[in-house]
Amino acid sequence: MKPGLKTLISGITLFILGGFVIPFLLILPLFLNESANTQFLIPGSKEVTVEKPGRYYLWNDFQTVYEGKSFSRSENIPDGLEIAVTDDTGKTLAFNSDTSTSSSSGSSSKNSIGYVEVSDPGKLMVSVTGDSEERVFSFSQSIFPKMFLAILGGGTASLLTAFIGFGVGIWGVIKLVRNKRGEQGVAPNA
Template sequence: MQPGSKTILLGLILFILGGIAFPAAILLPLLLGDSIDKQFSVPGTLQVTIEEPGRYYLWNEYQTIFKGRTYNRPEDLPDGMEISITDTATGRPFAFITSSSMSMHGGNEEKRSIGYIKVSKPTEIRVEISGDNEGRIFSFARATFFETLKRIFGGIALAFFAGSSGIGLVIWGIVRSVRAKDREDQDIPPAPDRPDQDR
């Protein structure tokens, strides 16, 4: 095998892996990273087991389907709605931080964040909503947006490193191959002069 051939082959493999990893780094976190929303009708209550610390959002699903029934409600919440989120183990209420900055749209479903709580350890919590007689659907879920972004950018960085390393190895392998060929040409002794033959 020519000098540099293995380096070129390794570089091509790394470049191909980088090309495969780039779209995978974007798609896999989006497909696998989202948490499952706990939907419930309001006014009403929801008992949730928290297994991972983090920021948990309460969502207003103003356009959705729940238990086979469609809901199309105004995006704005009605006056007088009360929100209570407590730790069932201690009975203490969580500080509810209002935030309507996030919204999600997909298919026939649309929702907007109402606010969130910060949970520092695994526990059981109770979400209680009162003061709305119209009937609507809320959901409660752990925020995974920033974690998903970290996975995406980390995957892209890894794919870029693999691809650029592959290109570098291919170039270095070509250089080695050319240098080896030049040395072979220099090592070939010149052909001896053939004496003239009298005719």
């Protein structure tokens, strides 16, 4: 194999890894992580188990399929709904309104209603009461810190790997050109 060809192939491989493979592998799990999303019908309540502290969101799953039944409701929740989240000691957690986030995946769409800050793992009771047609809500931990870290860390690793790959590729081309000049009897430039 000609000197420089292995270097060129290594550079191209690193560039492809940095530009496409690393970002894909880091971000894909974030979009596939729907397993901790606990759905329930409202008006009603649902007991959920919280395994680690953090911010947990209550979502309005306005377009979804729940237990084999499709739901397509308004993005806006009805007036007068009462929302309460209590821990296993009976203490009511402060519910903070936050309708700034929405999410779509396939044929399902949801938007945030609000969140609670959970400081201790354990069981929570999420209750939604009031005059409303049957609709689906869900409760899950915020993925935004994970997403931010994946984008920041993955982006840095990706850019660094792609940049190194580009440099190694250029070095491979230079080595190939020098080798070709040497074979033709042309003195390489110093």
